[in-house]
Amino acid sequence: MKHLITINQLTREEILSIINQAFSFKDINTRAIKKVPTLRGKTIVTCFYEASTRTRLSFEIAAKRLSADTINISKSGSSAEKGETLTDTVRNIQAMKVDLIVIRHPSSGAASFISKYLDCPVINAGDGINEHPSQALLDAMTIYEKRGSLDNLKILIVGDILHSRVARSNIYLLKKFNSEIKVFGPPMMLPKDIEKLGVSVIHDFKKTIQDVDVVMLLRVQMERQDRSLFPSVREYSKFFGFSYPMLDLIKEKCLIMHPGPINRGVELNHSAAESPSSVILDQVENGVAMRMTLMYLLLSKNLQES
Numbered sequence: 001m002k003h004l005i006t007i008n009q010l011t012r013e014e015i016l017s018i019i020n021q022a023f024s025f026k027d028i029n030t031r032a033i034k035k036v037p038t039l040r041g042k043t044i045v046t047c048f049y050e051a052s053t054r055t056r057l058s059f060e061i062a063a064k065r066l067s068a069d070t071i072n073i074s075k076s077g078s079s080a081e082k083g084e085t086l087t088d089t090v091r092n093i094q095a096m097k098v099d100l101i102v103i104r105h106p107s108s109g110a111a112s113f114i115s116k117y118l119d120c121p122v123i124n125a126g127d128g129i130n131e132h133p134s135q136a137l138l139d140a141m142t143i144y145e146k147r148g149s150l151d152n153l154k155i156l157i158v159g160d161i162l163h164s165r166v167a168r169s170n171i172y173l174l175k176k177f178n179s180e181i182k183v184f185g186p187p188m189m190l191p192k193d194i195e196k197l198g199v200s201v202i203h204d205f206k207k208t209i210q211d212v213d214v215v216m217l218l219r220v221q222m223e224r225q226d227r228s229l230f231p232s233v234r235e236y237s238k239f240f241g242f243s244y245p246m247l248d249l250i251k252e253k254c255l256i257m258h259p260g261p262i263n264r265g266v267e268l269n270h271s272a273a274e275s276p277s278s279v280i281l282d283q284v285e286n287g288v289a290m291r292m293t294l295m296y297l298l299l300s301k302n303l304q305e306s
Protein backbone atom coordinates (compact mmCIF):
# COMPACT_ATOMS: atom_id res chain seq x y z
CA MET A 1 0.00 0.00 0.00
CA LYS A 2 1.70 3.20 -1.18
CA HIS A 3 -1.23 5.58 -0.63
CA LEU A 4 -4.67 5.27 0.99
CA ILE A 5 -7.13 6.74 -1.49
CA THR A 6 -10.10 4.38 -1.55
CA ILE A 7 -11.45 1.46 0.46
CA ASN A 8 -11.61 -0.51 -2.78
CA GLN A 9 -7.83 -0.84 -2.85
CA LEU A 10 -8.01 -3.01 0.30
CA THR A 11 -8.95 -6.66 0.54
CA ARG A 12 -11.07 -8.05 3.33
CA GLU A 13 -7.95 -9.65 4.85
CA GLU A 14 -6.03 -6.37 4.71
CA ILE A 15 -8.90 -4.57 6.44
CA LEU A 16 -8.93 -7.14 9.27
CA SER A 17 -5.16 -6.89 9.58
CA ILE A 18 -5.34 -3.06 9.78
CA ILE A 19 -8.05 -3.29 12.47
CA ASN A 20 -5.97 -5.74 14.49
CA GLN A 21 -2.96 -3.46 14.31
CA ALA A 22 -5.16 -0.52 15.37
CA PHE A 23 -6.17 -2.32 18.57
CA SER A 24 -2.53 -2.54 19.61
CA PHE A 25 -2.07 1.19 18.95
CA LYS A 26 -5.24 1.87 20.94
CA ASP A 27 -3.46 0.62 24.07
CA ILE A 28 -0.88 3.41 23.72
CA ASN A 29 -3.66 5.99 23.93
CA THR A 30 -4.69 4.81 27.38
CA ARG A 31 -1.20 4.95 28.93
CA ALA A 32 -0.01 7.75 31.22
CA ILE A 33 2.70 8.61 28.66
CA LYS A 34 0.91 8.44 25.32
CA LYS A 35 3.92 8.51 23.07
CA VAL A 36 6.14 5.98 21.30
CA PRO A 37 9.16 6.71 19.09
CA THR A 38 7.91 4.76 16.03
CA LEU A 39 7.84 7.70 13.59
CA ARG A 40 10.55 9.85 15.18
CA GLY A 41 12.24 11.96 12.49
CA LYS A 42 9.27 11.73 10.11
CA THR A 43 7.42 14.85 8.96
CA ILE A 44 3.71 14.67 8.22
CA VAL A 45 1.76 17.51 6.62
CA THR A 46 -2.02 17.67 6.93
CA CYS A 47 -3.61 19.77 4.17
CA PHE A 48 -7.20 20.60 5.06
CA TYR A 49 -8.99 22.59 2.37
CA GLU A 50 -12.33 21.98 4.12
CA ALA A 51 -13.49 22.40 7.70
CA SER A 52 -12.78 19.52 10.08
CA THR A 53 -12.60 18.90 13.80
CA ARG A 54 -12.38 15.13 14.23
CA THR A 55 -10.33 14.05 11.23
CA ARG A 56 -7.76 16.82 11.36
CA LEU A 57 -7.23 16.60 15.10
CA SER A 58 -7.23 12.82 15.00
CA PHE A 59 -4.47 12.68 12.35
CA GLU A 60 -2.43 15.29 14.22
CA ILE A 61 -2.77 13.56 17.59
CA ALA A 62 -2.03 10.20 15.98
CA ALA A 63 1.15 11.51 14.34
CA LYS A 64 2.32 13.18 17.56
CA ARG A 65 1.70 10.00 19.59
CA LEU A 66 4.04 8.24 17.15
CA SER A 67 6.60 11.07 17.62
CA ALA A 68 6.31 12.42 14.07
CA ASP A 69 6.53 16.17 13.45
CA THR A 70 3.26 17.55 12.09
CA ILE A 71 2.33 20.75 10.32
CA ASN A 72 -1.13 21.69 9.12
CA ILE A 73 -2.02 23.96 6.25
CA SER A 74 -5.52 25.09 5.36
CA LYS A 75 -6.76 26.89 2.28
CA SER A 76 -7.15 30.05 4.28
CA GLY A 77 -3.73 31.62 4.74
CA SER A 78 -2.00 29.42 2.15
CA SER A 79 -0.98 30.41 -1.38
CA ALA A 80 -4.08 28.62 -2.69
CA GLU A 81 -5.76 31.92 -1.86
CA LYS A 82 -3.41 33.60 -4.35
CA GLY A 83 -4.31 31.13 -7.08
CA GLU A 84 -1.62 28.46 -6.66
CA THR A 85 -2.79 25.12 -8.06
CA LEU A 86 -3.19 22.12 -5.81
CA THR A 87 -0.50 20.24 -7.72
CA ASP A 88 1.97 23.09 -7.29
CA THR A 89 1.17 23.34 -3.59
CA VAL A 90 1.74 19.65 -2.86
CA ARG A 91 4.84 19.44 -5.06
CA ASN A 92 6.29 22.37 -3.12
CA ILE A 93 5.43 20.65 0.15
CA GLN A 94 7.16 17.50 -1.07
CA ALA A 95 10.23 19.53 -2.07
CA MET A 96 10.62 20.29 1.65
CA LYS A 97 11.23 16.54 2.11
CA VAL A 98 8.08 15.66 3.99
CA ASP A 99 7.34 11.98 4.48
CA LEU A 100 3.54 11.82 4.24
CA ILE A 101 0.68 14.10 3.16
CA VAL A 102 -2.86 13.83 4.52
CA ILE A 103 -5.39 15.72 2.42
CA ARG A 104 -9.02 16.77 2.76
CA HIS A 105 -10.40 18.57 -0.24
CA PRO A 106 -13.85 19.59 -1.50
CA SER A 107 -13.18 18.09 -4.95
CA SER A 108 -13.86 14.40 -5.50
CA GLY A 109 -10.72 12.76 -6.81
CA ALA A 110 -8.31 15.34 -5.33
CA ALA A 111 -6.35 12.80 -3.26
CA SER A 112 -5.98 10.41 -6.17
CA PHE A 113 -4.97 13.29 -8.43
CA ILE A 114 -2.15 14.55 -6.22
CA SER A 115 -0.88 11.04 -5.48
CA LYS A 116 0.15 10.75 -9.13
CA TYR A 117 2.51 13.72 -8.73
CA LEU A 118 4.08 12.69 -5.43
CA ASP A 119 6.63 10.14 -4.29
CA CYS A 120 5.57 10.33 -0.65
CA PRO A 121 2.44 8.51 0.59
CA VAL A 122 -0.91 10.31 0.49
CA ILE A 123 -3.89 9.62 2.75
CA ASN A 124 -7.32 10.69 1.58
CA ALA A 125 -8.99 12.37 4.57
CA GLY A 126 -12.18 13.01 2.60
CA ASP A 127 -12.48 14.12 -1.04
CA GLY A 128 -15.72 15.87 -1.92
CA ILE A 129 -18.61 13.43 -2.07
CA ASN A 130 -16.35 10.56 -3.08
CA GLU A 131 -14.66 8.73 -0.17
CA HIS A 132 -13.45 8.96 3.41
CA PRO A 133 -11.55 5.69 3.82
CA SER A 134 -10.04 6.30 7.28
CA GLN A 135 -13.57 7.03 8.59
CA ALA A 136 -14.88 3.73 7.20
CA LEU A 137 -11.92 1.88 8.75
CA LEU A 138 -12.48 3.43 12.18
CA ASP A 139 -16.19 2.68 11.87
CA ALA A 140 -15.38 -0.94 11.03
CA MET A 141 -12.97 -1.09 13.98
CA THR A 142 -15.77 0.16 16.27
CA ILE A 143 -18.29 -2.37 14.93
CA TYR A 144 -15.70 -5.16 15.26
CA GLU A 145 -14.91 -4.08 18.83
CA LYS A 146 -18.58 -4.01 19.87
CA ARG A 147 -19.91 -6.97 17.86
CA GLY A 148 -16.84 -9.22 17.66
CA SER A 149 -17.14 -9.61 13.87
CA LEU A 150 -17.84 -7.69 10.68
CA ASP A 151 -19.45 -10.63 8.89
CA ASN A 152 -23.05 -10.83 7.72
CA LEU A 153 -24.32 -7.76 9.55
CA LYS A 154 -27.54 -5.94 8.81
CA ILE A 155 -26.75 -2.24 8.38
CA LEU A 156 -29.08 0.70 7.84
CA ILE A 157 -27.60 3.98 6.58
CA VAL A 158 -29.93 6.94 6.95
CA GLY A 159 -29.86 10.44 5.51
CA ASP A 160 -27.95 12.38 2.89
CA ILE A 161 -26.45 9.44 1.00
CA LEU A 162 -26.01 11.54 -2.15
CA HIS A 163 -23.40 13.82 -0.61
CA SER A 164 -21.88 11.33 1.81
CA ARG A 165 -18.33 10.12 1.26
CA VAL A 166 -18.70 8.31 4.59
CA ALA A 167 -21.66 6.29 3.27
CA ARG A 168 -19.80 5.36 0.09
CA SER A 169 -16.64 4.20 1.89
CA ASN A 170 -18.68 2.28 4.45
CA ILE A 171 -20.72 0.56 1.74
CA TYR A 172 -17.53 -0.48 -0.09
CA LEU A 173 -16.02 -1.81 3.13
CA LEU A 174 -19.02 -3.59 4.63
CA LYS A 175 -19.96 -5.26 1.33
CA LYS A 176 -16.62 -7.07 1.52
CA PHE A 177 -17.98 -8.75 4.66
CA ASN A 178 -21.34 -9.78 3.13
CA SER A 179 -23.31 -7.18 5.00
CA GLU A 180 -26.91 -6.61 4.03
CA ILE A 181 -26.98 -2.83 3.60
CA LYS A 182 -30.16 -0.80 3.41
CA VAL A 183 -30.40 2.94 2.86
CA PHE A 184 -33.13 5.41 3.74
CA GLY A 185 -33.43 9.12 3.06
CA PRO A 186 -35.30 11.80 1.16
CA PRO A 187 -35.59 10.62 -2.47
CA MET A 188 -33.57 13.63 -3.67
CA MET A 189 -30.72 12.56 -1.37
CA LEU A 190 -30.45 9.04 -2.75
CA PRO A 191 -28.12 8.76 -5.75
CA LYS A 192 -29.68 7.42 -8.93
CA ASP A 193 -28.73 3.74 -9.35
CA ILE A 194 -27.70 3.43 -5.68
CA GLU A 195 -28.75 -0.24 -5.95
CA LYS A 196 -25.73 -0.79 -8.21
CA LEU A 197 -23.59 -0.50 -5.05
CA GLY A 198 -25.34 -3.62 -3.76
CA VAL A 199 -27.63 -1.83 -1.31
CA SER A 200 -31.42 -1.67 -1.19
CA VAL A 201 -33.61 1.37 -0.57
CA ILE A 202 -36.19 1.02 2.20
CA HIS A 203 -39.30 3.09 2.80
CA ASP A 204 -40.40 2.04 6.29
CA PHE A 205 -37.82 3.42 8.74
CA LYS A 206 -39.54 2.30 11.96
CA LYS A 207 -40.04 -1.26 10.71
CA THR A 208 -36.49 -1.66 9.35
CA ILE A 209 -34.66 -0.43 12.47
CA GLN A 210 -36.21 -3.26 14.49
CA ASP A 211 -34.11 -5.80 12.63
CA VAL A 212 -30.70 -4.16 12.07
CA ASP A 213 -27.36 -4.52 13.89
CA VAL A 214 -26.12 -1.02 13.10
CA VAL A 215 -27.89 2.27 12.31
CA MET A 216 -25.58 4.87 10.75
CA LEU A 217 -27.01 8.37 10.73
CA LEU A 218 -25.49 10.88 8.35
CA ARG A 219 -25.21 14.62 8.61
CA VAL A 220 -27.31 16.66 6.20
CA GLN A 221 -24.59 18.42 4.20
CA MET A 222 -26.14 21.82 3.60
CA GLU A 223 -22.81 23.14 2.28
CA ARG A 224 -22.90 20.73 -0.69
CA GLN A 225 -26.47 21.53 -1.76
CA ASP A 226 -27.01 24.16 -4.41
CA ARG A 227 -30.74 24.03 -3.58
CA SER A 228 -32.73 22.57 -0.73
CA LEU A 229 -33.38 18.87 -1.29
CA PHE A 230 -36.13 18.65 1.33
CA PRO A 231 -38.88 21.07 2.37
CA SER A 232 -37.72 22.03 5.87
CA VAL A 233 -35.42 20.91 8.68
CA ARG A 234 -38.50 20.21 10.79
CA GLU A 235 -39.90 17.86 8.18
CA TYR A 236 -36.53 16.17 7.72
CA SER A 237 -36.31 15.54 11.43
CA LYS A 238 -39.87 14.20 11.56
CA PHE A 239 -39.55 11.75 8.68
CA PHE A 240 -35.83 10.92 8.52
CA GLY A 241 -34.44 11.74 11.97
CA PHE A 242 -33.70 9.12 14.65
CA SER A 243 -35.97 10.18 17.49
CA TYR A 244 -36.06 9.18 21.14
CA PRO A 245 -39.06 6.76 20.84
CA MET A 246 -37.13 4.75 18.25
CA LEU A 247 -34.74 3.63 21.01
CA ASP A 248 -37.52 1.29 22.14
CA LEU A 249 -37.70 -0.30 18.70
CA ILE A 250 -34.05 -1.22 18.08
CA LYS A 251 -32.46 -4.52 19.14
CA GLU A 252 -30.63 -4.51 22.47
CA LYS A 253 -27.22 -4.79 20.81
CA CYS A 254 -27.93 -2.45 17.90
CA LEU A 255 -25.24 0.22 17.50
CA ILE A 256 -26.12 3.84 16.77
CA MET A 257 -23.29 5.44 14.78
CA HIS A 258 -22.66 8.89 13.36
CA PRO A 259 -19.41 10.15 11.80
CA GLY A 260 -19.95 13.64 13.21
CA PRO A 261 -20.46 16.50 13.33
CA ILE A 262 -24.05 15.88 14.46
CA ASN A 263 -26.87 18.25 13.63
CA ARG A 264 -28.56 17.57 16.97
CA GLY A 265 -32.32 17.44 16.65
CA VAL A 266 -32.13 17.03 12.86
CA GLU A 267 -30.76 13.59 11.93
CA LEU A 268 -30.33 12.49 15.53
CA ASN A 269 -32.19 13.39 18.67
CA HIS A 270 -30.11 14.31 21.75
CA SER A 271 -31.35 11.39 23.91
CA ALA A 272 -30.54 8.86 21.18
CA ALA A 273 -27.06 10.35 20.70
CA GLU A 274 -26.40 9.99 24.44
CA SER A 275 -28.06 6.57 24.85
CA PRO A 276 -26.11 3.40 25.77
CA SER A 277 -26.60 2.18 22.18
CA SER A 278 -24.67 5.16 20.83
CA VAL A 279 -21.00 4.47 20.01
CA ILE A 280 -20.33 7.89 18.51
CA LEU A 281 -17.52 8.79 20.92
CA ASP A 282 -16.05 5.28 20.60
CA GLN A 283 -15.77 6.02 16.88
CA VAL A 284 -13.83 9.18 17.70
CA GLU A 285 -11.55 7.37 20.18
CA ASN A 286 -10.85 4.58 17.68
CA GLY A 287 -10.13 7.19 15.02
CA VAL A 288 -6.83 8.10 16.67
CA ALA A 289 -5.64 4.47 16.83
CA MET A 290 -6.76 3.84 13.26
CA ARG A 291 -4.89 6.87 11.96
CA MET A 292 -1.77 5.89 13.92
CA THR A 293 -1.99 2.53 12.16
CA LEU A 294 -2.45 3.97 8.69
CA MET A 295 0.49 6.35 9.02
CA TYR A 296 2.65 3.59 10.50
CA LEU A 297 1.78 1.17 7.69
CA LEU A 298 2.34 3.70 4.92
CA LEU A 299 5.67 4.73 6.37
CA SER A 300 6.82 1.28 7.49
CA LYS A 301 8.53 0.47 4.19
CA ASN A 302 10.85 3.46 4.47
CA LEU A 303 11.18 2.85 8.21
CA GLN A 304 12.73 -0.48 7.33
CA GLU A 305 15.00 1.16 4.76
CA SER A 306 16.23 3.90 7.13
Ligand code: CP
Pocket residue numbers: 051052053054055056126135259260261
Ligand atom coordinates in the same frame (compact mmCIF):
# COMPACT_ATOMS: atom_id res chain seq x y z
N1 CP B 1 -16.15 12.55 10.60
C1 CP B 1 -15.54 13.63 10.10
O1 CP B 1 -14.97 13.59 9.00
O2 CP B 1 -15.61 14.73 10.92
P1 CP B 1 -14.85 16.12 10.62
O3 CP B 1 -15.51 16.73 9.42
O4 CP B 1 -14.99 16.95 11.88
O5 CP B 1 -13.42 15.80 10.33
